[in-house]
Amino acid sequence: MNENRKKSSELLKKIISSDTFKQQENLVAERRKSIKTGDNVIHLQYLGVFENEEIEDINQILKKAELELSSYNYSGIAQNNIESYTLITFLVINQPLIIELLKGLATNAAWDIIKETIFFARDKIKRKKISKVTSASVEEKDITFGLKVNLDENTSFSFELKGNLSDEVIEHSLDKVLDFLKDQKIKTTYQIPDFVKFSEKDNKWVKIDVMKEIKKKSKKGK
The missing domain is CATH 1.20.5 (Single alpha-helices involved in coiled-coils or other helix-helix interfaces)
Incomplete structure (x- = not known):
């Protein structure tokens, strides 16, 4: 031993x-030098799909609502394998700001600007792909994009905003994000973020039991 x-x-x-x-x-x-902290910070995590000018454009959009951009490009940095139910590029709203939005303390302009930022980022990556390298092959994958919301250190949600959905559906789904969050319970212990997809059929956000789905895939692979 x-x-x-x-x-x-x-x-x-x-x-x-x-x-x-x-x-x-x-x-x-x-x-990590581009990572910022603060109650008014919106964070962008991405995999090398934005030019510096586009990052600055996003920063300028957020400034219209006195919000500030933090960003982290993890292209070229060792990561775990990309799995299903994981956002590759996403914007993050942390607890202080989301609580203000849920309580109606933040202005409507703040949420509108966040939505404008989401549309800008989504349009820039809509037709881009990434390469997933395995021991046997290299395959192209769509860049899953969305919004991650942290209610506290234990409770987070990853809202997928699929590139094949129309702008009208995306805007409609975003208008339902805050109502969805108001109905959620805070978790007493840490759990991986809930992955949430918008159902056009049911006209609502639907949580995916990620651990259950991973176990299903694991069983199929045996």
Whole structure:
């Protein structure tokens, strides 16, 4: 057992001291410089699909409602495999701002500007794809885009805004986000974000039991 620990420790030291690891560290440190905090901050997490000018355009849109943009481009940074029910590029509204919106303390202009930002970002990535590399192949995947809302440290929701939906449906679905959130209960312990899709048929947001779906896929793969 001690011998295994020694080997593991030596392997870890080699990885940490490698040029590749140091390059990743430097890249992460550089990219994190664009991350901001504050009650009026909207965060954009993306996979290399925006030009610097487009990021600045988003920042200018948000400024119209005295909101500020934080961003993080994780292109080239090691990640877990992209799975279903995960947003690849998304805007994040954190607790202070979403609570103000839910209580009606923030102006209607703030929500309208957030929607304008969502449409701008969505239009820029609508026809773009990413490559998913596996041991056997390289496959192109659509960029899943949406809105992530954090009600607190335990309770989050990922709203998928599919590229094949019309602008009218997207706007209609966004108008129902706040009402959906008002009906949700705060979780007492941390859980992975609920993935939420808009059902045109039922005219409402529908939560997906992510863990249940992952277990189903796991069983099929056996």
